[in-house]
Structure formats: C-alpha cells, structure tokens
Amino acid sequence: MSAQTQRHNAPHSQHDVIVVGGGMVGASIALALGQIGWQVALVEDQPIPTLPDSQTPFDIRVSALSPKSIAFLQQLGVWSTIRHTRSAPYRRMRVWDAAGTGDVTFQAADIGLPELGFIVENSLIQAALWQAIRNTDTITCLHQSRPTHWHSEGDKAQLCVNGQHRLSAPLLIGADGAKSWVRAAVGITDTHSDYDTAAQVLSVRTEYPQQDITWQRFTAHGPQAFLPLAGHHASVVWYDQIEQVKLRHSLPDDALLDELKAQFPAELGRISAIETRGFFPIRRMHATRYTADRAVILGDAAHTIHPLAGQGVNLGFYDVMALIECLKNSDDLGAPKALQRFERLRRADNLITQTGMDAFHFGFRTQNPLLIGARNLGLTAVAGLSPLRKLVSNFASGAR
Numbered sequence: 477m478s479a480q481t482q483r484h485n486a487p488h489s490q491h492d493v494i495v496v497g498g499g500m501v502g503a504s505i506a507l508a509l510g511q512i513g514w515q516v517a518l519v520e521d522q523p524i525p526t527l528p529d530s531q532t533p534f535d536i537r538v539s540a541l542s543p544k545s546i547a548f549l550q551q552l553g554v555w556s557t558i559r560h561t562r563s564a565p566y567r568r569m570r571v572w573d574a575a576g577t578g579d580v581t582f583q584a585a586d587i588g589l590p591e592l593g594f595i596v597e598n599s600l601i602q603a604a605l606w607q608a609i610r611n612t613d614t615i616t617c618l619h620q621s622r623p624t625h626w627h628s629e630g631d632k633a634q635l636c637v638n639g640q641h642r643l644s645a646p647l648l649i650g651a652d653g654a655k656s657w658v659r660a661a662v663g664i665t666d667t668h669s670d671y672d673t674a675a676q677v678l679s680v681r682t683e684y685p686q687q688d689i690t691w692q693r694f695t696a697h698g699p700q701a702f703l704p705l706a707g708h709h710a711s712v713v714w715y716d717q718i719e720q721v722k723l724r725h726s727l728p729d730d731a732l733l734d735e736l737k738a739q740f741p742a743e744l745g746r747i748s749a750i751e752t753r754g755f756f757p758i759r760r761m762h763a764t765r766y767t768a769d770r771a772v773i774l775g776d777a778a779h780t781i782h783p784l785a786g787q788g789v790n791l792g793f794y795d796v797m798a799l800i801e802c803l804k805n806s807d808d809l810g811a812p813k814a815l816q817r818f819e820r821l822r823r824a825d826n827l828i829t830q831t832g833m834d835a836f837h838f839g840f841r842t843q844n845p846l847l848i849g850a851r852n853l854g855l856t857a858v859a860g861l862s863p864l865r866k867l868v869s870n871f872a873s874g875a876r
C-alpha cells in the first residue's frame with residue numbers, strides 16, 4: 477500500500493496529537509484540534525470521498541444529525557458546505573407500532589426548534605470535513621496509510637505508519653471505527669454482543685419530493701425506517717434477521733420493489749426505483765475503558781449501538797466536543813487527569829443511549845400480548861402527553 481503524504485515526508489515527525497481514523501469522528505477531532513493551533517497528524521486507511529455533485533449517486537450510508545451535532549459542525553465551519561450541497565431537514569418524526577394502535581409524531585415545534593435534525597450522507601460529512609482539513613496548515617495528512625506498531629515512551633506515544641514513518645506525540649487518539657486497531661494496540665478490551673439482526677439499507681427514488689418527516693414503523697422483526705433525502709430521494713433502512721436480509725438483498729429490483737410496496741404505507745408515495753442497496757450486521761460494543769497510557773479512543777472505536785434511533789455518530793460528535801473541552805486548557809495533552817475527565821463526562825451518556833436502544837430492540841420483538849399492550853399504551857401516552865413528547869424530542873436533539 478502506498479503512503480500519500482501531504483506537506484510532510486520526514487521519516488520521523490513530532491506532533492501534538494496523532495489521530496488514527498479520518499471518518500466523520502476522527503476528521504472532526506483532527507479539524508477541531510488543528511483549528512485550536514495544535515500540530516495534528518491524521519492517519520486514514522481509505523481514499524477520501526469528494527463532495528458530490530448533482531450526478532453523484534446518493535451514498536447508501538446516511539446519518540440523522542441532531543441539532544447539537546449540527547451546531548458543532550457549524551463551529552468547525554463545515555455545516556454550510558454540507559447544508560448547501562445536499563441534505564434534508566426533518567421537522568416531524570412519526571413512530572408507530574405495527575402490532576397495535578400506538579402511534580406518535582414528534583414535532584420540532586414542541587421543543588421550540590426549527591428542525592429536529594437533518595438527514596445527510598456520511599460521505600458528504602466526511603468530504604466537507606476533509607476539505608476544511610486540507611486548508612488547515614496545522615494538520616499533516618497521511619492517507620491510504622495504516623499504523624503498524626505503537627508504544628509509549630516517557631511522555632510520548634510513538635506510532636509507526638506503514639512500517640516506515642515514525643510519528644510521536646503526547647497523545648494518540650483512536651477514531652478508527654468499530655474494529656479499532658488502536659483499541660487493540662493500546663490494550664483496551666470491550667464487551668460486545670450481536671443482535672442477530674442486520675440493517676438492509678436502500679437508496680430509493682420516490683415519485684414525490686420528500687417531505688420534512690421521518691417514518692419509523694416497529695415490527696416484531698425490527699423497525700422499518702423511511703428517511704427523506706434531497707429531492708425525489710429517500711433512504712430505506714429495514715432491520716430484520718440476517719438470513720431474511722440476505723435473501724431480500726439477492727432479489728432483482730422488481731421483486732424487491734414489490735416487497736417494499738407490501739411493507740411500507742401507501743401514503744409515503746410510490747417508490748419508483750432502487751438506486752443502491754447494501755446491508756450491515758448490527759453489533760453492540762462498549763470498550764471497558766476509553767483511555768490508556770498516552771491514548772484515548774472515541775466514536776465507534778469506543779462504542780457501537782443499535783442504529784434504530786440514529787444516534788451513533790451523534791454520540792461520536794458529543795465525544796469529540798467533550799474531549800476538546802477537557803484538552804483545551806491542558807499543558808500536557810496526554811495527561812491522565814484530562815483523559816479520565818473525558819471518560820467520566822461521556823461513559824454514562826453512551827451507556828444510557830446504548831441501553832435505551834436495546835430496550836427498543838427487545839421491547840418490540842416480544843410476542844407477549846401483555847407486553848405488546850403495555851408498549852402500545854406507552855406510545856399512546858407519549859402521543860397524548862406533551863411533556864413526555866418534549867422529553868423524548870429533547871433527548872433526540874442532543875440536549876442532555
């Protein structure tokens with residue numbers, strides 16, 4: 477694998493921070509630290525996406541960004557690029573139970589916000605962050621590069637990249653996703669479990685332009701979500717047992733369109749074409765700690781959750797905001813005190829959100845008629861009680 481380095485080719489370089497992983501979370505922490513004025517080395521394994529134009533097919537992976545995440549992207553100076561390239565605001569969020577009468581619609585107006593969030597393609601968020609990174613002199617980028625060895629020496633983390641470049645810095649940040657190399661290299665263990673569920677994700681073309689509402693129907697096999705994208709486009713996320721997902725994934729377009737028609741309400745409008753399709757097995761994982769000697773992990777490297785409520789990357793951005801808060805006045809970026817404060821700030825929120833998603837996942841899978849009745853009563857209560865609706869909407873919007 478060839479290393480393409482920008483601005484820096486020295487075999488041994490000193491930095492204030494090394495970030496491994498330039499996905500949405502890693503790119504955002506690198507940019508935030510670089511904007512403060514710290515010298516950052518950013519190591520990313522994959523080619524970096526560029527901003528899409530009107531002909532670029534929609535990325536199959538999209539995220540529902542909360543107002544708090546959007547405010548953070550605004551601070552970084554990348555939100556207006558994202559917003560004006562292509563994105564879909566949603567002001568309403570309808571959730572209903574396929575096995576009963578429970579049906580609730582959350583509204584941005586209930587909590588005094590203009591939107592509950594925006595649906596944006598992951599590659600667009602990443603491309604906008606990397607565009608800003610390239611214009612930030614304090615960040616050295618090593619892309620299509622992988623770390624091969626790590627050790628800490630005195631007050632420095634030492635990282636070898638592609639077996640040739642040696643980087644050193646007081647702090648190593650692992651933002652390299654669910655299968656994090658950094659997590660394993662620094663000796664952080666994790667607890668994990670599989671849900672026996674996969675998310676089938678489809679980019680579809682719709683007969684009507686999309687409205688400002690997300691739709692989520694809970695079935696005993698998992699939720700089915702219909703998320704608006706710009707113009708006549710939408711993202712379908714259909715959770716089901718892995719075998720069922722694989723079976724449907726192999727269907728020709730016509731047969732898959734028939735399946736969608738049978739499952740999704742007619743009021744969503746006709747789906748006229750499937751543009752791209754894929755599936756992702758769902759796994760829950762939580763690192764037993766977020767910090768090690770001269771190292772910290774965040775985003776999916778530290779926790780993965782069931783994506784049914786679209787909170788994953790939002791939690792990653794909240795990690796970034798908290799870490800910046802802990803580091804900004806620190807003389808020694810890798811000092812245990814600052815890193816442990818970060819872990820105290822973030823662990824409970826990540827765990828509560830993860831456990832809340834499990835409650836939804838298992839609560840809607842039950843076949844027990846008493847629990848189904850209680851569940852529908854619960855949804856009806858939330859629908860009828862404005863304080864409860866506000867509580868849920870506030871949580872989804874990132875207010876804690």
Ligand SMILES: Cc1cc2nc3c(=O)[nH]c(=O)nc-3n(C[C@H](O)[C@H](O)[C@H](O)COP(=O)(O)OP(=O)(O)OC[C@H]3O[C@@H](n4cnc5c(N)ncnc54)[C@H](O)[C@@H]3O)c2cc1C
Nearest residue numbers: 497499500501521539540652653775776786787788789790
């Ligand atoms: C079906 C589905 C739907 C989802 N929907 C939502 C949603 O609506 N809202 C939401 O908030 N979240 C959602 N999520 C979760 C969200 O996608 C993740 O939380 C998010 O992508 C995590 O970002 P990250 O940057 O931490 O990790 P990643 O996106 O995994 O990025 C990690 C980066 O590190 C790089 N990397 C990996 N290993 C190395 C290495 N050894 N060396 C160098 N680089 C490396 C990778 O190339 C990648 O660029 C969803 C997830 C799924 C599966």
